[in-house]
Amino acid sequence: VSKNIIICGHGGKDPGAGANGINERDFIRKELAPRIKKYGGGDIEIFDMSKNCYQETQKGRGIQTLKGKNVIEFHLDAADPTAKGGHIIIAKGLSADAMDQRLADVLKKHSGWRNGEAFDLRDNLLNLNTAKRLGINYRLVEVCYITNPNEVAYLKKNVDQIAKDFAEAITGKVQAATTPGTYRIYTGTFDTDAKAEAAAIKIAELGFKAFFKDKRAWTGTFSTREAAEKARVTITAEYGYNPKIRKESA
Ligand SMILES: [Zn+2]
Numbered sequence: 478v479s480k481n482i483i484i485c486g487h488g489g490k491d492p493g494a495g496a497n498g499i500n501e502r503d504f505i506r507k508e509l510a511p512r513i514k515k516y517g518g519g520d521i522e523i524f525d526m527s528k529n530c531y532q533e534t535q536k537g538r539g540i541q542t543l544k545g546k547n548v549i550e551f552h553l554d555a556a557d558p559t560a561k562g563g564h565i566i567i568a569k570g571l572s573a574d575a576m577d578q579r580l581a582d583v584l585k586k587h588s589g590w591r592n593g594e595a596f597d598l599r600d601n602l603l604n605l606n607t608a609k610r611l612g613i614n615y616r617l618v619e620v621c622y623i624t625n626p627n628e629v630a631y632l633k634k635n636v637d638q639i640a641k642d643f644a645e646a647i648t649g650k651v652q653a654a655t656t657p658g659t660y661r662i663y664t665g666t667f668d669t670d671a672k673a674e675a676a677a678i679k680i681a682e683l684g685f686k687a688f689f690k691d692k693r694a695w696t697g698t699f700s701t702r703e704a705a706e707k708a709r710v711t712i713t714a715e716y717g718y719n720p721k722i723r724k725e726s727a
Contacts, residue, residue, distance in 0.1 A: 479520055479522040480546055480547060481517070481521045481546065481547045481648065482522050482523070482543055482548055482549070483514070483521060483523045483549050483550075483647075484524045484530045484548060484549070484550035484604070485506045485509075485510050485524065485526055485530075485550075485551060486501050486502070486505055486530075486552035486553075487500075487505075487529060487531075487552075488502055488506070488526070488529035488530065488532075491529055491532075493553070494554075494623050494624070495623070496623045496624045496629070497624070497625075497626050497629035497630075499623060501552055504632075505551050505552070505553070508633075508636050509640055509643075510523050510551065512636060512640030513643050513647070514644075516640060516645070517648050521644060521647055521648065531603060534607055535603065539607075540607040540611070540613060540615070541611065543608075543613055546614070548604075548608060548613060548614065548615040549580070549615075549618060549643075549647055550604060550615070550616070550617040550618065551617075552618070552619050553620055553622070553623035554591070554619040554621065554622045554623065555623055556624055557624065558624055558625055560591070560624060560625060561588065561589065561621070561625050562584070562588050562590045562591035562592065562593075562621065562622070563587070563588045563589070563591060563620050563621045564584070564596065564597050565580055565581055565584070565597070565616050565617070565618050566596075566597045566598075566602065567596055567597075567605075567616050568598070568600065568615070569599060569600040570609070571609065573595070575649070576646065577596070579646035579647075580616065580618055580646045581595035583643055583646050584618070584620070584621075586642065587631070588620065588628055588631070591619070604617070605617060618643075620632065655703060656701055656703060657700060657701055658702060658724055659699075659700065659724070660699045660701070660702055660704075660705035660723065660724055660725065661695060661697070661705070661722070661723050661725055662685075662695070662696040662699075662705055662708055662722055662723075663694070663695045663720065663721060664676055664680075664694040664695075664721075665718060665719035666692045667692045667693070668692070672692075673690075673693055673694050674694075676694035676716070677694040677695070679694075679716055680694055680712055680716070680718075683715060685697065685708055685712075694718065696708065696712075698725060702724075705722045
């Protein structure tokens with residue numbers, strides 16, 4: 478059981494807004510939410526997609542069942558074809574928390590914010606009001622405008638990256654980028670091999686394999702560029718030495 482739960486807006490016989498070949502219910506259930514779940518793994522669950530959470534809340538078994546969870550409800554906004562940007566609805570009287578801020582960053586990166594504002598404070602939505610009354614951490618994300626053809630084209634093309642960014646915003650965990658390969662770190666040139674050897678010994682004290690050659694200190698190999706970069710930063714912070722990364726030929 479996860480602490481974070483996604484609600485897919487609309488559902489059942491209610492497709493929500495429809496335009497530009499998609500509707501809210503189906504796009505969020507089939508395209509967006511499963512990808513967010515894929516990237517979020519065990520840290521994210523999805524509210525029963527066969528249900529319409531709004532109707533469930535009306536019956537007392539929607540939001541009411543989510544006590545103790547962080548709830549993120551997803552929708553696509555609708556207005557005239559030129560309206561653009563996404564926004565996040567939070568309850569009037571509350572302020573955006575760290576997850577809200579991270580979600581706002583995702584919107585800013587992809588669609589921008591509606592009228593330049595990330596947050597809309599409201600008190601006239603059932604799930605929002607119910608969550609506030611019960612002390613449940615809740616926000617409703619309007620990802621972008623389904624009525625804007627450019628935004629729908631962008632959304633369809635970039636849904637995987639958008640979902641990954643949402644997953645990271647929800648979990649607060651960044652999916653580490655990995656650039657595989659064989660990488661080695663080498664220092665600048667010393668006056669003598671003896672000084673290079675001394676530097677290699679110092680680098681080894683940080684837990685890296687190290688040796689000297691041609692008046693430079695060298696490390697053993699790293700299997701990703703990111704690991705090598707982390708080590709380079711560590712060596713620089715400890716000793717300087719002007720270390721650089723070299724990609725070894727395969
Ligand atoms: Zn909607």
